[in-house]
Amino acid sequence: MTRLLHAAETAVAQSLAGFVAAHEDLVAFGVEGKFVRRRRLTPGKVALISGGGAGHEPLHCGFIGTGMLDAACTGHVFTSPTPDQILAAMDETDTGAGCLLVVKNYDGDVMNFEMAAEMAADRHRIETVIVEDDAAYGPSVRSRGRRGVAGTMVVEKLLGAAAERGTDLAELKALGEGLSGRLRSMGVALRGVTLPDTARETFALGPDEMEIGVGIHGEPGLYRTGRAGPEEIVRLLCEPVLAQLSPLADARPLLIVNGFGGTPPIELHLAHNLTRAFLRGQGIVPARALVGTFVTSLDMAGLSVTLALLTPEEFALWCAPVTTPTLVW
Amino acid sequence: MTRLLHAAETAVAQSLAGFVAAHEDLVAFGVEGKFVRRRRLTPGKVALISGGGAGHEPLHCGFIGTGMLDAACTGHVFTSPTPDQILAAMDETDTGAGCLLVVKNYDGDVMNFEMAAEMAADRHRIETVIVEDDAAYGPSVRSRGRRGVAGTMVVEKLLGAAAERGTDLAELKALGEGLSGRLRSMGVALRGVTLPDTARETFALGPDEMEIGVGIHGEPGLYRTGRAGPEEIVRLLCEPVLAQLSPLADARPLLIVNGFGGTPPIELHLAHNLTRAFLRGQGIVPARALVGTFVTSLDMAGLSVTLALLTPEEFALWCAPVTTPTLVW
Amino acid sequence: MTLDAADLTALIGLCREQIEQHCERLGRLDSAIGDGDHGANMRRGLEAVYRERDAISALPLPVALERIGLVLVMSIGGAAGPLYGTLLMELGRGLATGEEEADFAAILAQAVAAVARRGRSGPGDKTLLDVLYPVQAEIAGHAAPLRIAECARNAAQATEMMLARRGRASYLGERSIGHEDPGASSCALLATTICQYFQEHAPS
Amino acid sequence: MTLDAADLTALIGLCREQIEQHCERLGRLDSAIGDGDHGANMRRGLEAVYRERDAISALPLPVALERIGLVLVMSIGGAAGPLYGTLLMELGRGLATGEEEADFAAILAQAVAAVARRGRSGPGDKTLLDVLYPVQAEIAGHAAPLRIAECARNAAQATEMMLARRGRASYLGERSIGHEDPGASSCALLATTICQYFQEHAPS
Ligand SMILES: Nc1ncnc2c1ncn2[C@@H]1O[C@H](COP(=O)(O)OP(=O)(O)O)[C@@H](O)[C@H]1O
Ligand SMILES: Nc1ncnc2c1ncn2[C@@H]1O[C@H](COP(=O)(O)OP(=O)(O)O)[C@@H](O)[C@H]1O
Ligand SMILES: [Mg+2]
Ligand SMILES: [Mg+2]
Ligand SMILES: [Mg+2]
Ligand SMILES: [Mg+2]
Structure with a gap:
């Protein structure tokens, strides 16, 4: 082990705290530390929310700020976040224009974001963009899609810039999906x-x-x-x-x-x-x-x-x- | 080996070329690729020049730009650059206010920068700040000084900001030396x-x-x-x-x-x-x-x-x- | 088949204990064809349920199961969280809406179908569904608890030779063959634990 | 002691060959108490001199030595570059300014002193100076080439038990003891190579 990270369960929270402390001019913890968000939201802008397992830093939290994400939910190491985190992020950052969820195409991430979206369907307008950029996709019999990897940051950057310009939820989704090929x-x-x-x-x-x-x-x-x-x-x-x-x-x-x-x-x-x-x-x-x-x-x-x-x-x-x-x- | 770097001698030049290509809005190669410099110099500002062996990236080249360095000379892996590189950097970036050399305190770096300064003494005003921030300095019998390590970037940032404000050579040297304790x-x-x-x-x-x-x-x-x-x-x-x-x-x-x-x-x-x-x-x-x-x-x-x-x-x-x-x- | 508060408390404790004991093995299975966290994920989920066991066991069974599902969803994360969560939540909801004498096997079948929808997966994809389907079938056929447990273990083992079509293992293509699926393995472990409890505490 | 163009060309070739052969060993010595590059550094320097050997050998000896020093400085880098470079450059300058029959030992002593000034170092610091000083002394005492070579090798070996006070090894404190200094080792190697040449081609 060439590693400081001994006990992963507590280390992720510790590392997030260190991250927020280093960038407190830009970001802050959301309620109960369930997610990290922009310090200042832009009312009327679509809330761009992403997340995934820990271990991929600086993705996603490092991309929170003007022109990119509004919030990011971090799970345990290599484990998708749970729906309560995603729900809390939507509740806190949706300023009326709805939420766009950017999700890497792993079954765990897709299902957890999907459950959160179902649970919040009555109180938020929600669209989801699934990122599937991995070219390591051989003649496999996998039933659905590629993995989302480093290309995720391209999707987050483009959608973030568009959201900042006031692009609406449906257009953002179309922009994200148009990119995939x-x-x-x-x-x-x-x-x-x-x-x-x-x-x-x-x-x-x-x-x-x-x-x-x-x-x-x-x-x-x-x-x-x-x-x-x-x-x-x-x-x-x-x-x-x-x-x-x-x-x-x-x-x-x-x-x-x-x-x-x-x-x-x-x-x-x-x-x-x-x-x-x-x-x-x-x-x-x-x-x-x-x-x-x-x-x-x-x-x-x-x-x-x-x-x-x-x-x-x-x-x-x-x-x-x-x-x-x-x-x- | 967990390494792309097979043949170090050519890899350093290749890596520098990749760096310059990624940041061509800010930096450019100096004559014969002997060093990397700011794309646009500020006439009348003291030229801030640093350098050292390769293998410490993003130090020093990653700190070239407005508010920090004017040029950086890179040697082979863990080997100080040679005086001809430093001479060329001084000749190309000194716009009249002289050159401040920021040198990490390794015998090799000190001697190579010193030889370059001696060789250019007739055509440039030159001062040197030696960085010695390493606290790993036990009850050793070493005859002179600590190593320069990560604190080097602090010296480069402060001197860079001061140089940008028009601080002159002697004041810059005093500022750098005042920091050392x-x-x-x-x-x-x-x-x-x-x-x-x-x-x-x-x-x-x-x-x-x-x-x-x-x-x-x-x-x-x-x-x-x-x-x-x-x-x-x-x-x-x-x-x-x-x-x-x-x-x-x-x-x-x-x-x-x-x-x-x-x-x-x-x-x-x-x-x-x-x-x-x-x-x-x-x-x-x-x-x-x-x-x-x-x-x-x-x-x-x-x-x-x-x-x-x-x-x-x-x-x-x-x-x-x-x-x-x-x-x- | 009825379950009182004491049964539920005992079952929660047993499941947690078994997952704890097999945590390392489940992680190893997941390392071979996934990302190695399945043991830690399941342990986190069962610990969360265990912490709430008294409140849960005091609830009527359908509500208790739905609650267990929700606790699992909100604590496990990864793929296993939504899948096990959906299973328990749907089971609870099914038992709640069904008549007093509703067929448990039919309700389970619907819950398993909900898991398949959630995972966009089906039989032979090399997932925990490959244990859930045959277990449901044995229950529908009124098999004895020990028979169901044996079937679950065999079903998990049978995933070894399957080519994964869902989950992280699916990215491996042919290389996923030759390793038991971790989710199938944890599912068989839990099924076995529950069946053994029923065997020892023969339904009153 | 005179050196014609053929001698110089031959010596450059021999030195380059020896450094090439011992490159790995010099690197290993430097790994133990430094940063592992001394072999590669010396090879780069000798290769650069070797590429220019014809032009260099055609020069008068003092100018040739000074030129070798400059080529070493501009190609080696690290600590070894300025040190070996200063030695050769000062040697050349000394020979140039001295009278025809100037005492080589005295000129060498001045060059060694220049190296010590450049390195802000002195005897017993566990550096190449610990080879240069005794070699200079033997030359001053008119020792035979093979005797000088033996002295150089012994001097390099003697650095093993020294505590480094200059160069990278000095940061190690006590832990620098027990390893031969790489610069002393390359210096002894080059001295030996040169002495052996003189022995075989006894001065005319
Ligand atoms: N789409 C899916 N449908 C059904 N089961 C799945 C699916 N994806 C994964 N699984 C199951 O989940 C298990 C992996 O769970 P776990 O390791 O906890 O989550 P993750 O894969 O997110 O790390 C797999 O072994 C498989 O049984
Ligand atoms: N200040 C100094 N004075 C004299 N010799 C020195 C000094 N610093 C280093 N050396 C010599 O240089 C050798 C190391 O050379 P090298 O490995 O090429 O350079 P670096 O230490 O920069 O990597 C040491 O073994 C020592 O003999
Ligand atoms: Mg995982
Ligand atoms: Mg070195
Ligand atoms: Mg896993
Ligand atoms: Mg070295």
Whole structure:
């Protein structure tokens, strides 16, 4: 264990408290600490609410603030939050224009947000956008959809910017869903995750192995293979992403190179450089690129590449001002 | 190896290229790629130049921009840059008010910056501020000074803000040196560093060990001890820091919880919360806190705590606007 | 089959004890094809119910079951929370609306169907439904408690060779084969615990 | 003692070869009490000199040595760069300003003193100076090349029991004892290489 997080059950609350204390100009705890919210709400704006298990920080709480989320609900490590948290967030941040829930496509997240939405149907107008950007989606027999991974932050940023401009609930939902075919991510793990409660590794990689197509819960990926050089790793990530993106005329490509928690900036920028080189070979020049640690899987070593083919309008939403603990521009 | 960085010699240049590409609105390569600089210089402002070995990202390049550095020189992994890089940076960014060199106190860094300063003495006015904030400084017989670690970013921020206001070279040097007794950091490693060239770990920790008082080069620390719980770890870091800080009436305490590269945000915020609790017990409430991955030791797992007792004027410099790849406010 | 307050208190205690004992094993099963938290999740849920056991047991059975479901939903999180919660809440609601002599098997069938709707899943998807369906069938066939327990354990084991189509394991494709589903395993464990209690305290 | 272009080219090649061969070992020594890069640093420096060997060897010896020093400074970085660079640059400058028959030992002594000033260090600090001082003394005493080489190796070994007072190892305090200093080791290696060349090609 290379870990401070001994007892996960209390550590998540402690970590959230540390987060709120570090950013008290922007965020505050909601009622009973059930969620984290913007310090100041904008009346009449659709409330943008997201959430998921802990262990993915800075997602989602790090994206609360002007131009992005209004509230985020954090569950236990890798465990979706419970409906009471989501209900409380809706009650506290809906200023009349309704709530848009941004949910990563995991059965647990989908079901908990859905139960909350059902329970609050009499007192809030609610729409849900499910994020499914993972390109690690082989010839599987899974009955419904891809995972939501690092692309989630793109959805949250675009919807947040649109909500700030006064876009209504139905239009926001349409915007979020319209994006789904043009947003893909693919991840590689070079070292697995040790779960804090049990000190058990979810999957153990040998020093000469890597796992391609991993998600963000330490779950095994699409396939395991021998450790390749960085150029080859980048190719293995980019090819499925490109193959699955719906083409778009006049697209503004947005590139995100995201670290999983245990990979330092020097390596992320190396991967970014190699990714640009690979994309250049495919005739793609990113209109913007974001490199950093945004959507983690505890301390997993590895990274993901996200590509979004944005329309000019969507790209303007990406570039619109944002003031959150994690993104400021 | 949990590492993309195979061949360190070329990887550093690749990583820098990725960094510059991600932030091309703010930074650009200097001549022959010898250093990274602000895209737009402010004529008549003292040029603030820093640098050091690679492997500490986002330090220093991530702090280039308005309100902080003008240029940063990056050496090979854990190896100070060479004088030609520093000379080139001075030649390109000195707009007439002279150059202030911010140097972490390692013999290699000190000597290389010193040789560059000697070689350029005929064509630039040059002053140097040596950063020595490491509290891991036992009853050693070392002939001169502490290491410069995470506190370096405090020096760079304050001097950067002051330079932006037109403070002259001599005053900047005095400001930097005045800080040194009131700035201390202390780090713990939970897992060592694997050097990219050799795949050799600089020190190997057993699963139940930790190394207290580490620097940022994977070198062994002050002492090794059994793995303690997070509260205890925080105590072991804070106590020497507090013991060594020169007291200051009317101080504005600034707290930085810094990850070493392999420790994810959830753990840094947990440590932040515990650090605040410990400091509260000592009657100290931070006026500001910054939590994140700022000064790394490649992918070392662990973190450091920095405390700076700032005067009101210094605190105003900390709060002054800054626009860099890493810090924006 | 009737349950008084003492029975319910005892059953809550037994279920909590069994989950506690098998927490580590359930986590290990979930690590193999999921994210490793199923044991911790179930323990958190049963602890929450256990803390409220006296208030719950004092309620009429249908209300008590619905309450247990709600406590599970609000404490477990993840996939298991809504699924076990829906099962118990629907069971409670079914017993409340049914006539005095309503067929328990029919009410259970409706609750299992609600779980399937909640999970958008069905038989053979390698989930806890693959235990719930056969258990419901045995109850409908008036099987003895120990027979039902055996069936539940076999059903859980049978998920080992299934290819997951729902839940986290479904992202693994072929690699999900060869591991017992953690949700099926916890479901069989709870079913067995309840059946054994009924066996030992033969219905009055 | 004179050196023609062929000698210098040969010596550059030999030094580069030896550093290449011991690169891994120097890195391991530096890992124990420093940051592990000394082997890679020295290799980078010697490679840079080697690339320029023809141009360098064509220069008069003092200028050639100064040029080698500058190439080392501009390519090694770290602590070793300025130290080895200063040594060679000062040596070259000393030879240039001295009369034809200037005492090499005296010029070397001044170069070693410049290294000590650059490093703000002195004898017993557990650095490459602990090799340079005795080597200079042996040269001043007109020792035979093989004797100088042996002295250099012994001096490097003797750093093992020293407590570091400069360089990264100094942060370790007592824990620096028991490991040979990497800079002392590379210095002995280079001294030995040069001495052996002189031994084999006895000065004309
Ligand atoms: N869509 C679904 N329908 C039915 N059961 C499901 C579904 N998704 C997951 N499950 C069940 O839930 C179990 C996992 O629960 P748990 O580990 O607590 O939640 P999570 O998967 O969110 O970490 C699986 O083993 C499976 O039996
Ligand atoms: N201040 C100093 N004075 C003399 N020699 C020094 C000094 N600092 C370091 N050294 C020498 O340099 C060696 C380390 O060189 P190297 O590993 O290349 O640089 P760095 O320590 O910057 O990584 C040490 O083993 C020691 O011999
Ligand atoms: Mg989970
Ligand atoms: Mg070094
Ligand atoms: Mg799970
Ligand atoms: Mg070194």
